Amino acid sequence: MISVTDEIYQSYIDIYGKSWVRPHLGASQLGLSCDRALWLGLHHAAIPLSSTNGRMLRLFQSGNVQEPRIIEDLKNIGVTILTIQSHFVEPDCPIISGSCDGIAIGFSEYPNEKVLLEFKTSNTKSFKSLKEKGIKIEKPIHYIQMNVYMHWAKLNIGLYVVVCKETDEIYTEWVKYDADVAVSALSRAKHIVNSNDIPPLFIGKHGSSENSKECMFCDYKGLCYHKNIPLVNCRTCLHCEYADGRFKCNLYPLQFDDTCIQTDCDYHVFNPYILPWDIVDIDVENEFIVWKSPYGGIYDSSILKSIDFEQVYQKEQADYQKLIQL
Numbered sequence: 321m322i323s324v325t326d327e328i329y330q331s332y333i334d335i336y337g338k339s340w341v342r343p344h345l346g347a348s349q350l351g352l353s354c355d356r357a358l359w360l361g362l363h364h365a366a367i368p369l370s371s372t373n374g375r376m377l378r379l380f381q382s383g384n385v386q387e388p389r390i391i392e393d394l395k396n397i398g399v400t401i402l403t404i405q406s407h408f409v410e411p412d413c414p415i416i417s418g419s420c421d422g423i424a425i426g427f428s429e430y431p432n433e434k435v436l437l438e439f440k441t442s443n444t445k446s447f448k449s450l451k452e453k454g455i456k457i458e459k460p461i462h463y464i465q466m467n468v469y470m471h472w473a474k475l476n477i478g479l480y481v482v483v484c485k486e487t488d489e490i491y492t493e494w495v496k497y498d499a500d501v502a503v504s505a506l507s508r509a510k511h512i513v514n515s516n517d518i519p520p521l522f523i524g525k526h527g528s529s530e531n532s533k534e535c536m537f538c539d540y541k542g543l544c545y546h547k548n549i550p551l552v553n554c555r556t557c558l559h560c561e562y563a564d565g566r567f568k569c570n571l572y573p574l575q576f577d578d579t580c581i582q583t584d585c586d587y588h589v590f591n592p593y594i595l596p597w598d599i600v601d602i603d604v605e606n607e608f609i610v611w612k613s614p615y616g617g618i619y620d621s622s623i624l625k626s627i628d629f630e631q632v633y634q635k636e637q638a639d640y641q642k643l644i645q646l
């Protein structure tokens with residue numbers, strides 16, 4: 321029988337498990353070091369591991385629970401909250417967008433200045449390091465995110481508030497707007513959004529490795545290093561294209577569903593940049609591709625539907641395992 325704990329975790333998966341399927345590229349991601357991870361995320365290529373883990377999803381919600389409390393804390397020190405959850409869109413590339421936690425006025429250090437608010441939670445180890453090194457060194461992703469929000473909101477100063485999850489200690493830091501940081505993050509993001517080609521593997525200090533800091537916990541490690549099959553949805557399809565500020569289908573626009581995790585469209589063909597297998601034949605006119613799997617199997621998209629690739633591939637893997645055990 322399922323325990324109450326497991327039931328609760330399952331409810332988080334049911335409620336929040338699909339929240340990663342965002343149509344947009346969020347400002348909170350722009351500080352990620354790997355262009356390829358941003359591109360694969362935008363193309364909904366794999367299910368993030370955390371979205372199938374109820375405990376992790378609950379942990380993310382714990383961060384949101386802190387937000388109204390911090391707002392109350394600020395009101396209690398005389399600050400006026402002007403907006404909560406202000407939403408912004410990059411004007412010439414609307415697929416890039418984001419929402420800051422709020423905008424406020426009336427801080428004693430900056431009495432007449434409107435201030436951007438960004439709230440986070442942290443574990444004790446990271447909190448200690450943040451206190452020693454500050455946001456720019458310890459949390460560059462948050463630093464870039466705040467600068468992009470300040471750029472959009474035309475604000476010169478932001479307040480970063482972090483709560484330690486174990487002790488409830490609060491850390492606050494003023495973040496001054498740096499136009500270079502915001503503009504270069506946005507121009508990099510636009511380049512990634514507009515690229516039809518997948519960016520290269522991340523190259524760290526010791527080259528490319530699935531054990532590098534960036535790749536170790538990346539949701540796309542299976543695609544980049546283990547030739548896993550991507551999700552079957554419109555954004556992983558060969559017929560999907562980004563143009564004029566949005567993704568669209570060049571073949572069946574009425575069937576296009578930009579937010580589904582798994583499509584039942586019969587015309588899905590994997591984008592060859594996203595399915596990392598060898599291609600043995602391409603028929604451009606009839607729009608089919610013949611792939612060779614890492615185990616040598618032949619997958620012809622004119623015969624086998626994308627949705628069935630995974631099952632055939634699993635059998636191939638199982639047969640291979642049996643063979644090497646003989």
Ligand code: SF4
Pocket residue numbers: 354355356357358360520521522534535538539540541542544
């Ligand atoms: S596994 Fe590494 S190279 Fe691949 S997307 Fe993730 S960070 Fe980038």
Ligand code: SF4
Pocket residue numbers: 553554555557558559560568569570571572573575576577583585586587588589
């Ligand atoms: S062909 Fe089907 S799966 Fe592919 S983008 Fe169009 S609607 Fe989506």
